[in-house]
Amino acid sequence: MQAEEGAAVKDLQMADTHKSTQVAEVATPVPTPVLDAGQVSIHFNLIANAWPLPNKDAWDKVVQDFVANDPQVKQVIFDSDFRGNGKLTDKFDCFFTPYNQVPFSDPKDLLSLDPYLDTDTAFAKNDLLTGALKQLQKDNKTYGYPLVVQPEVLFYNPDMFAKANVPLPTNDWTIDLFVDALKALSHLAAIRCRLTSVFHLALRPIREF
Numbered sequence: 001m002q003a004e005e006g007a008a009v010k011d012l013q014m015a016d017t018h019k020s021t022q023v024a025e026v027a028t029p030v031p032t033p034v035l036d037a038g039q040v041s042i043h044f045n046l047i048a049n050a051w052p053l054p055n056k057d058a059w060d061k062v063v064q065d066f067v068a069n070d071p072q073v074k075q076v077i078f079d080s081d082f083r084g085n086g087k088l089t090d091k092f093d094c095f096f097t098p099y100n101q102v103p104f105s106d107p108k109d110l111l112s113l114d115p116y117l118d119t120d121t122a123f124a125k126n127d128l129l130t131g132a133l134k135q136l137q138k139d140n141k142t143y144g145y146p147l148v149v150q151p152e153v154l155f156y157n158p159d160m161f162a163k164a165n166v167p168l169p170t171n172d173w174t175i176d177l178f179v180d181a182l183k184a185l186s187h188l189a190a191i192r193c194r195l196t197s198v199f200h201l202a203l204r205p206i207r208e209f
Helices: 002-018 056-069 114-119 158-163 175-188 192-197
Strands: 040-047 073-081 094-096 153-156 199-202
Touching: 056 073, 153 158, 158 175
Parallel strands: 040 073, 040 094
Antiparallel strands: 153 199
């Protein structure tokens, strides 16, 4: 009993010495603004490949400028995480993802951007990379905006091709020729996962807003 009391006293003394130096952060609820007639509050989510967000200050500045320049927007609630958890449309008004979510979404959950694009005098479809906007459309309606486009890159090991007597890839390669090459090269791998020593395919889908 005495040993336990001594340990407890020691812990209390240690806590007392650190109470003035330890900082505790507590997440507080975002205040609910009082909206005037015609004003809105927007909940925005950014899915980023880095956490914590390295340029959070820059995003906060964008939010401040956006609110300051649009009298209809009373508040923008900015959230960010490494991966989207749950159904984004159930929690956020708009969001940025590092992948194209339109093909996997129900149009009933999304808002068509066409009325906004049609009335935006600064928007020109011809300024976008060919085919980029089409990938964010479904049933002839646009549900996302391609803020960032990243290429798809194919790496291959020419030594493995030569060993299997398979012609090297060319600029006019088709999906069928790609599959044929995989089949021809597959016998070089003792197990299926070792095919990565032959092919490394990095796909970078369109990012959307």
